Amino acid sequence: MPRSLWNGTISVGLINVPVKLYSAVESKTVHFREVHLGDDAKVEHRRFCSAERREVPYDEVVKGFEVGDGEYVVLDKDEIAAAAGDPTHLISLERFVEAGAIDPVFYEKSYYLGAGKDGGDAYRLLHDALEQTGRAGLGRFTFHNREYLAAIRPLDGVLALHTMRFADELVPGAEIEFDAPERAPRDREVQMAGKLVSSLHEDFDPAKRKDEYRQGVLDMIERKAAGKKPRTPKEEPPEVAADLMAALEASLAGGS
């Protein structure tokens, strides 16, 4: 098990549940580092003062906010901590909501909670009670110098914690503007499209789809390391169908 990221307590009423926070996600993206093309040397990022045009050591760097044109308010460590929020390692669940009513768009990052010291029974109780009620608990906590709203819900036998986006951070659909078609889709088109959707229906299985591009990148790297030429697949760009009905019919007939 990887190391926990944070240890604290969840409270519900007078019940306290000591917990450990773990990341639920492990990115498998192929990572690259920057190199200087030509000599393959490492690229270093160096800090320069824009006024003096000279390199500055890290201990001369402070954090500031721009409040006007070129005017900054500098905050020291203590002031940043003051803004961060209540530093107590406590997530107080004061409200519960139907877990299914929270649109997934509100969930930002996902974590798992494990039972902390002497917290086993209380952890189990909270998990089972949330599972039985189908609810998620909402509370705030401070993590990495900022306060988050978190939703806690049962997932796959454990408690999951999601940090939440706030309503004003979401772009309303109405802000995404485009021209509507001159005429609405005909019943017949809706019917055909409905059939096509049903013909491609399957049960969601997260294990079924692998990151093929990741493998493709690793294969390309391997070929290149071995001094071979990378494969360059030739693919045609998709045609934009002028006749929607004909395209739907052809799709249903088994083309793809």
Place this chain on the structure above:
Amino acid sequence: MARSLWTGSLSFGLVNVPVALYSAVRDLDLHFHQLHEKDAARIETRRFCSKEDREIPLHEIGHAYDLGNGKSVAVTDEELEAVAPRRTRTIDIEAFVDLADVDPVYFDHPYFLAPTGASEGPRRAYQLLVEVMGRTDRAALGRFVMRTKEYLVAIRVRDERLALATMLFGDEIRPTKDIDTGGRKPPRQQLDQAVALIEALSSEWNPADFEDCYRARLEDVIARKRKGKRISAPKPEKEPSPVPDLMAALERSLAEATGGTRAKDGSGDLGELSREELYEQAQRKDVPGRSSMSKDELVEALGR
């Protein structure tokens, strides 16, 4: 309207719709800048070649993959794009699933798709997908490549538009089997009490009920600092320890949650309220500096 992050084609059977991708999230964070303490000038990052010790322009920088034996292979953007050229331009819908079957843990970043171009056919095809998918509560699964990474995506209808969410692949979600879930299965009576407590504290989910206190507090701290005030960080309070008698704690919690012995309107003992409740009261009374106050400071300010 914000700029699109990617343009390409949404492909569904033989139907292709030219689309543009927009983020469904806006960044409202206040961003720190690095400054040089002495003259408050902005810090710039410059890239240097570690071998030659000279600054190098961006076009001389490539990506290298470490092979693990001290050797690395440099690759270019063109080579990365050539791995899957179609996918860099097309979101291919591979299947449709019931939206309810996809656990939210798989969703990563939310976007919207909008049809582009002036032709009638693709715009109608977009509308067609909105109607059909909205009616059946289904999500389309597809994939595409953006900025040298492949994304599995779920497309569904939200706000009468096609909403796209990038998804994590199955192997990127850590297994839960190693997570310590500790204790014993709770006795029936305890579980009933805990369920009753949760129900007593339940309400409708309304996202507008929650504001980003961090953002408000940071704005407040910056404003006070600008006026030359000194700000100090609240001290962490001691975490409450696990209670030895779960049943007794449940009974008392339930009595408090349902009996209304807690003072919600400031008529009773403020010390009994949570920081969140105190903060709400402070908001109503417009207590200055409330966002950076600790629980005790809020009690004191409200009690005056």
